[in-house]
Amino acid sequence: MASAPKKQAPTPAPKPVAKTAPVPAKANKPAKPAAKAAGKPEADHPIYDELGFSKDPNNLYRQTVGSMLEAAELMNLPHHLKIILAQPKNEIMVHFPVRMDDGQFRLFKGYRVQHNNALGPYKGGLRFHHDVHLDDVKSLAFLMTMKCSLVGVPYGGGKGGIKVDPYKHSKAEMERIVRRFTAAIAHQIGPDYDIPAPDVGSNAQHMAWIADTYSFLSEVGGLQPEAVITGKPVEYGGSLGREKATGQGVVDTLMVMLPEIGIEAKNAKFSVLGFGNVGSWTARILQKKGSKLIAAMDHTGAVINDQGIDAEALAMHVQKTGGVRGFKNADAASSEDFYRTKVDIFVPAALEQMIQPEQARLLNCKVVAEGANAPTTPPGERVLEEKGIEVLPAILCNAGGVTVSYFEWVQNKTCEQWDLATVDEKLNKHMVHAAEKTREARRKYKCSLRSAAYVAALERLRAAYEVRGIFP
Ligand code: NAD
Secondary structure (H helix, E strand, C coil), X not given: CXXXXXXXXXXXXXXXXXXXXXXXXXXXXCCCCHHHHCCCCCCCCHXXXXXXXXXXXXXXXXXXXXXXXXXXXXXXCCHHHHHHHHCCCEEEEEEEEEECCCCCEEEEEEEEEEEECCCCCEEEEEEEECCCCHHHHHHHHHHHHHHHHHHCCCCCEEEEEEECCHHHCCHHHHHXXXXXXXXXXXXXXXXXXXXXXXXXXXXXXXXXXXXXXXXXXHCCCCCCHHXXXXXXXXXXXXXXXXXXXXXXXXXXXXXXXXXXXXXXXXXXXXXXXXXXXXXXXXXXXXXXXXXXXXXXXECCEEEEEEEEECHHHHHHHHHHHCCCCCCCCCEEECHHHHHHCECCEEEECCCCCCECHHHHHHCECCEEECCCCCCECHHHHHHHHHCCCEEECHHHHCCHHHHHHHHHHHHHHHCCCXXXXXXXXXXXXXXXXXXXXXXXXXXXXCCCHHHHHHXXXXXXXXXXXXXXXXXX
């Protein structure tokens, strides 16, 4: 039976997704200046001024690029590469009208940011969310460049999205929104140029509509217009294993890294923030390794059971009801109790900037495995460091999704369909290799795993730029 948490708490349900003021339970409390919050000044860099970055230390893009610049300093990356990588190549913003079911038109805003294509076509997901902004999309596109480089796939980085709440529209409205957005960016994407995929709020059905619209508009015909997008349903060019790939990659990374942190997967306790695609698959796969899910939180609330929560049953509950709230075999809890729960592994798998100093101080775990992109703010990370908590950075830990997206693209281009065992085995090789490169960089530079992962990613980009040169 679930042990009773201190408060029988109707969770102060985290506001669905506030990314500019993201801390769930205290979203309307004025944020403390980031530098003071962790007791140390925020690292500055002359490139912020040179490129006209936001002066706000809490700005997501500034924070994301800041992690890369720290690593770039360690390895003496030339200045021209730092500035090239600190800004995206293209930022595309579109507005498009769509007829709603009641006959009225609404205007939507969409984005596609193409960060870098030195290693191959732009690659990265599409986020459908009411609070998506250009800065978020730029940050996520930047992370894709780093991730693809680290995990050894022949892609650059991109990201996109539509400012829309997909849960507030009928299926027919969503189909018109997605198809019209595809038409608006159709001449900016392509199977050999820019290949989107799913992200928060988008799914395989949306990818199928995009592939169908693109093949119709581009009149490519032939065998592979659907290679313009990955994360498609298996019936229409999707890959086996893509749906669970990011969670699988998180677990593959943990299996490599846990022994040196002194954790045995069998009987390890873990908690998960965000129980969508990444969170729920991580939980289900980790459970198969003998680990025990103790607590989960999403935008509907938090649940805790010290005796363990069946991740499969919780995933079914979320599928039926839309969130973890109301799950019978666990107790409702407050967001504070959720963060405070003693576990070995904490997996943030929701949105950016959710682990600020306040949450970091509450966390009682040995390792944070970043399933989400940029979930830990730099001040939050400094608190974790002070507490001796290891952080497995997102560009390593959640790179399984893009790796299997790459496999899907290869299968489309070669008209093959691989079996699940082949996909899992190839994914594991990429994840293990990326984890080893990260460990090697940490040994060499005696730095955090985050900096080490960036160093490993930047080494590959530097090598490519050295031989390519810069046009003209
Ligand atoms: P999803 O939409 O399937 O799930 C998002 C989860 O976050 C949901 O459980 C939602 O309830 C929760 N959430 C949203 N707002 C919250 C809040 N304020 N407080 C608590 N929980 C909240 O999305 P996903 O695909 O699982 O993506 C999650 C993260 O992983 C994102 O950062 C995404 O960019 C990253 N990611 C996804 C993939 C992928 O293949 N889907 C790959 C790499 C990285």
